[in-house]
Each structure stands twice: as structure tokens, then as C-alpha cells.
Amino acid sequence: MEEMRVVFAGFGGQGLLFAGKVVAYAGLLDDHEVSWLPSYGPEMRGGTANCSVTLSDEPIGSPLIMNPNVLIAMNNPSFIKFENEVTPGGKIFIDTSLVNKKPEREDCEVFELEATNMAEEAGLKGLANIVLVGKMLKETGFCSYETIEAAIRKTVPARKAALIDKNLEALKLGMQ
Amino acid sequence: MAQAEEKIVYERPHSLAKFVTNYCPGCTHGIVNRLVAEVIDELGIEGETIGVSPVGCSVMMYNFFNCDFLEAAHGRAPAVATGVKRVHPDKVVFAYQGDGDLASIGMAETVHAATRGEKLTIIFINNAIYGMTGGQMAPTSLPNQVTQTSPYGRDVSTAGYPVRVCELLSSLDGVAYLERVTVDSPKNIRKAKKAIKKAFQNQIDGIGYSLVEVVSTCPTNWGMTPTDAFEWMRENMLPYYPLGVYRDVVAEGFANAAEAAAARAADCPIAMADNPQLAALPSKQKVEDAMNKAQGGER
Amino acid sequence: MAEKVLMKGNEAIAESAIRAGCRFFFGYPITPQTELAAYMAKRMPKEGGTYLQAESEVAAINMVYGASAAGARVMTSSSSPGVSLKSEGVSYIAGADLPCLIINIERGGPGLGSIQPSQSDYWQATRALGHGDFQMVVYAPSTVQEMADLAYGAFDIADKYRTPVMILGDGMLGQMMEPVELPEPRTELPEKPWATTGHGNKREKNIANSLYLVAEELEKTNFERFERYEVIKANEQMxxxxxxxxxxxxxxxxxxxxxxxxxxxxxxxxxxxxxxxxxxxxxxxxxxxxxxxxxxxxxxxxxxxxxxxxxxxxxxxxxxxxxxxxxxxxxxxxxxxxxxxxxxxxxxxxxxxx
Structure with missing residues (x-):
């Protein structure tokens, strides 16, 4: 596969690290080289949290992504911070329930969806992250549905197993 | 034919090694070392005992005893002893520390080992001066006491006040037993030995952290004869550091330090979450009375 | 072959150390090594081990000294400013020829510095973390898998040469997740006849000590230690x-x-x-x-x-x-x-x- 460098960015508490982990697990299950790196420290307390996930068939150099070819943005500050870092031809996914800044990149494919509103209306509050992963999977085809489902089953902690179905619903919502 | 039966009235305790100590003539370390060794012998625990020596005049205690020994960095004996005890909870671990080691550079280690309720025995030698380095001011040097680094006398307005260790530690829940003794007379030596033995027995019985403070002398650095030093100690140190029991959870009616701590925390739901036998415990008031008494010593 | 799992570097070190037979962890919280201590706090009680949050880094490393002398596989972890505080204890551990594992998940310095990844403790780690004539083995993993493998092997090296061993990582390696295959749990650990365990009236007393008041005696122990370092240099370069x-x-x-x-x-x-x-x-x-x-x-x-x-x-x-x-x-x-x-x-x- 072509190296996929995804930045998930937004507020702490939106499940960005979890979404990143789902994508990383999918890469592991498909036997790719995988790295996942969170931002950490005070910025995680409500500012711009983000995480970098790389899937590749070559050993991964820096796990810190400077030039993503996929960006998932879940708030304005994050979108402003990362929009211009995306490589030309990259894909940008915006949760327009929370981002009102208009995208300016014309050399990228931009996908806008009201992920947070969609999730809430479907009774899936808090799962906009996975709605966006669903959309990203549909547009990039980076793995099969079977793989991502298995990745979700791996990533949801055992004590929260009841949430697996909700996550799968959210995934399908994004894939529509 | 009738020969006088040989009767041994005094001999070297088995746990004390045949080694010439580095202690000065008239120093109380020799007495207290021996008391510790006698207690180890009497309890029959030499093979189960692991000692920790401090930095100070007793730094080379690992040579003076026949049990296993560790030499710790200055002030860290309670942390080192914690490490040993956590690995061997069934063994007897004691630390022997001076005032600079225990109450100055090692105060954090002292307080936290106590509040964790480490089942350790601490022997604390308080002679109000740094002996090994040649007579500097200690955390327990008295107001106006002249030392090499308080040549005009300890000025409390700049150097602050001495630390009363037993009083300080008596407020901590992990503590089972605190007693301040001295060794200036046969009677007091016997009392001191009794306290040291209790501090070891408490550990064997799993009752909690026990510390015995021995108000001591330093004839060399005080610049006095041993007898004058005792006289000075009685006159000046004992009023500041009154002898007595500062905490004894067993005497207060508890099985151990944990039970006393639980009684004191009886009104705190989260602290009591894992303590179903709350009703069986002595009342909180009883603990508080004991604590108040402890602050003033039991004389 | 064991299943590959996705783990943070910090967690992989911790799990691997447990599998190497480490049952004693003494530490103090600091970013960016936090997950390591948190993982130990969660896992150690389930393995019958000890996780103890010490009052300070200074106390933590001295607890390591005590536990190591008592014969246990033991470790501590920290990040740059905290590692500086440990330097006293590390010197004593080296001086008493005791084995242990020390983790430094480095952050920017000097001083309180930053919490972002850094390698600015290279000199500190390799020139001697503490006063006196000594060295310690220092590993620098570059992947989460290597963090797991080196942590596992570090205890053997520490025991073999009776020396502190350090794993020098950084905030990036500690925080990142990669697939990792964890080593099999150790079932047998080396005997330590030198340990201060209580002589049980069966042997001569053991002493853990770094004090030698006779200069020639200290020189002799330093010579012996540096001969051991020559063996390490000959056999352990990677x-x-x-x-x-x-x-x-x-x-x-x-x-x-x-x-x-x-x-x-x-x-x-x-x-x-x-x-x-x-x-x-x-x-x-x-x-x-x-x-x-x-x-x-x-x-x-x-x-x-x-x-x-x-x-x-x-x-x-x-x-x-x-x-x-x-x-x-x-x-x-x-x-x-x-x-x-x-x-x-x-x-x-x-x-x-x-």
C-alpha cells in the first residue's frame, strides 16, 4: 500500500486517540508497519489534541506526522493548525458540526460531514469519531470492512464490550 | 572436690561481631549497639534480621553486627529498609540513624516510611550534633547551643527551632509505637532495652512502624567528659525532649496501627470502604485522646 | 508465535519487565513516562508484586537499592529531571555492585525543560549517572518491539555483571504505539548468594556497601569493577x-x-x-x-x-x-x-x- 499518514485532530475527549487506535489496529491486522503517536501533556486538557497514525509497508521513520495525506479535523483550531500541512492530493475530512471555517485547499479532496450531529441523531452520542473513520474508510479503502470490524472489537476495552455494536453502527453511518 | 560453679554474668552478644568499633570513648552508640544486639539475641532472630546503617558515626555498623547488613546513603535508610522489607516481609529489618541522617537530610524518607506504616524498627540516636563531620549544628541542636556551625549559639531567629521527632511522627496513622528513652543510668538503660525490644517485637507481630529515640551524648564534640556530657544532657536536652511513650497503639487498645488509623477515620466513608469491622473498633474519641496525650508525651 | 498487540513503548517495557521476573517497582510520577508507572500499578498486584509510589525519586532509587540487595529483580522509571534526582542512588548501587533496571524516558532540558521528546541525557547516561568511577550498561531502543526485548534482556545483563542497566528512551518512544510481540514469562531466575536476605544461621553474613575508608581497598574494588567493564565492552556491544x-x-x-x-x-x-x-x-x-x-x-x-x-x-x-x-x-x-x-x-x- 501507499504509506497512509493520518492526523486525527480536535478537542480532548472527542475520542481521537481511540479512533486512531482503531485505524492502527486495522493496519496491524493487515500486517502493515504501524505507528500511533498521541500529543501529550497540558494540551490534552481541552486544547488541540491530536494523534498521528502511520500505516506503511516500509519501516516507519518518525511516527510524528509532519505532512499527513489524510486529515480528520474535529474543531476549528485543529483544522486551522493542520489544513496547510496536508500533502497535495491528500484527503481532508471535516466534522462541519464543529468546524465552520471554510476549507481553502483546492489541491486536496475535502469531505465535509456533520459527524457530531449525525451521531447524536442516530443515538450514538460521542461516536462522531467513528462516524468519521467510517467515512475515511469509504473514501480511502485502506482496509476491508472485516478488518475494521475486527479492529473495533480489539480496541474497545473488555469492560465496555457493550459499546461494540454502537461503534459498528457509527462506522456504518459514516460509510453510507 | 566442690568447685565454684562458673557463672557467666556478662558476655558479648552473639549478634555483635568481634570488631573494634570506631566510637569515641564514652559515646552512647556503644551502649545502644549492644542493646540492639542483646535484643536480637534474646528474640533469636539474628539469622532473620537485616540491618541498615546510616551515614554518621554509626556508618560502619555493618562491621559491628553479625547479621546481614546494608549501608545506606545519607538519610535514605528508611527507603532502603523499605526496599528490603517489601522483598522479605517475613524478615526483621531495622535501621539505625542519627539526628542529621533521620531528621534533616532524610526527613522525607523518615516521615513517609512512617506514614506508609512500613513494618520497620528504627533506632534513632539524638545527640543534638553532627558527630562524624566534627560537631556541626544538627536539626535537634538546642536553641543557643554552640556548635561549629552555630559558633554564637543556635539563633532560632535565623536557624529555626529543633525538631522533636517523636512528637512530629505521633500524628501519623502508620505509626504503631514511639518512645523516647536515654541511656545515662543502669535504670534508664534497662528501660531503653525494653523499648528497643518492643520495637522489634512489634515488627515480628506485624503491628506497624516503631521508632525508639535515644537521647544521647557526644562527649567529643560537646567538649565534655562523658559524665559531664550526661549531666548536660539531663539538664538541657531532657526538658526539651521529654522521655516517655509518644504512641503505642497496643496500649491504646488496638491490635495494630491499621486498626488505630481506621478508628480515627471512622467518619470518612471512602477511608472506611474496605473496613467492615468498623463497629468493633474503639471509638474515635479514644484515638484522639491518645493522640493528644502523645503530643505531650506520657511521663 | 505469540500474538502481536498494539502497545505504547512505556507499557511494553513494563509488561516485558514483569515477564522477565521483575516484581518490584518503585517510582514517582513524571511526564512522559507516566504510563509505565500506571501500568505497573495495575499489573503488579495481580502478579503478587509490589508497586510503590515513593515520596521522591531519591527515595524510589534507594528502595531499588534495598530491594536489589535483598535479591529481587527490581526497577524504577522516570524522565530526565527525575533521573537527575536518582543519580545519588545509582552511584551507591554501582558502588555496591547491585543489579537493577532504570528507565529514562527523556524530555527536553536542562532544568524543568519541556515535556517533549529529547536525547539530551546521553552524556548523563553514558559518562556516569552520579559521582565516582563507574559506568552502567545503557540501551537505546528505537521501536516498541525493541523496548520490550531490551527490557526483558536487561535484567539478565544486570544480574550477570552485577551492574545497574539503563534503558534510554524518550517521550516519542514512550508514548507511541506499535505492534509488539511480548516475550514468554521467565520461570527461573538466577541464584543470588550475595544477597542480604538474612543469613538464617547457614552462611556468613552478607553486606551491601559502597564505603571503603582505606583508599587502597576502594581502588582495588574499582579496578575489579573496571575489569568487569572490559568484559562488558568485549561481549555486549550492540x-x-x-x-x-x-x-x-x-x-x-x-x-x-x-x-x-x-x-x-x-x-x-x-x-x-x-x-x-x-x-x-x-x-x-x-x-x-x-x-x-x-x-x-x-x-x-x-x-x-x-x-x-x-x-x-x-x-x-x-x-x-x-x-x-x-x-x-x-x-x-x-x-x-x-x-x-x-x-x-x-x-x-x-x-x-x-
């Missing part, structure tokens, strides 16, 4: 080479910066520049022998580090002026980019053409 055989320019980098250097070297090769990567895995002993084998063939060296230039000293000591040794680094918690390193490689390459 390094990895990528495309070094025909390389004109050898980039030397360890840990996180070696990942960036690897990308840069790959890009340089794509441009036709003959670059290679030499990656020290042991920082002490420095992999002198393997690096020495490249001297005379390579035309230039470039040390890439996340500091102001520390390992470059060791590279120069090996190269001994046979070729120019250049340095590129970012500091304070800034991570260099492959593009920056590639630029530097190009620059050096142009110089070679003259």
Missing part, C-alpha cells in the same frame, strides 16, 4: 547497520532520531547518494568495534541527535580524525524532520564531490 557496506556517508543515530535518520538515508539513496545508517543499540558500551570497521571506507560521518551534540563525541573518538564527523541536531523537545537531515546529507555529499 548496533545495527543499514546500507553501510558501500556508503560514502554514514549517518550515526540512536533511538528516536535513528528512525528519522533512516527515512533520510532512504531518501538519499533514492537520489543516488550513497548514504548508510549506523545505529548504536548499546550507548555504553559504545559499539566501537562495529563502527571502527567502517572507518577507512566511509568518506564522512554525520551524527544526528535530539540534543546539541553529545554522541558525536563518541563517534569522533572512534573515527579518530580519519574522516570528517559532522553533527545535526534539534533540541529542547523539537524532533528533527527527515527533510532537514536529508538536506544535511546532500550538503555533505556536495562537499565530497570537490
Amino acid at each position: 548496533s545495527e547497520e543499514v546500507d553501510c557496506e558501500d556508503a560514502d556517508i554514514i549517518v550515526v543515530a540512536f533511538g528516536a532520531s535513528s528512525r528519522i535518520a533512516r527515512s533520510a538515508v532512504r531518501a538519499a539513496r533514492e537520489e543516488g547518494i550513497k548514504a548508510g545508517l549506523f545505529r548504536p543499540i548499546t550507548l555504553w558500551p559504545f559499539p566501537t568495534d562495529a563502527l571502527k570497521a567502517t572507518v577507512g571506507k566511509a568518506k564522512a560521518y554525520l551524527s544526528v541527535e535530539m540534543n546539541m551534540g553529545q554522541m558525536v563525541d563518541d563517534v569522533r573518538l572512534v573515527v579518530e580524525g580519519a574522516a570528517p564527523v559532522d553533527f545535526y541536531g534539534r533540541t529542547g523537545g523539537v524532533i528533527p524532520t527527515p527533510a532537514e537531515v536529508l538536506d544535511k546529507i546532500r550538503q555533505i555529499n556536495e562537499g565530497l564531490g570537490e
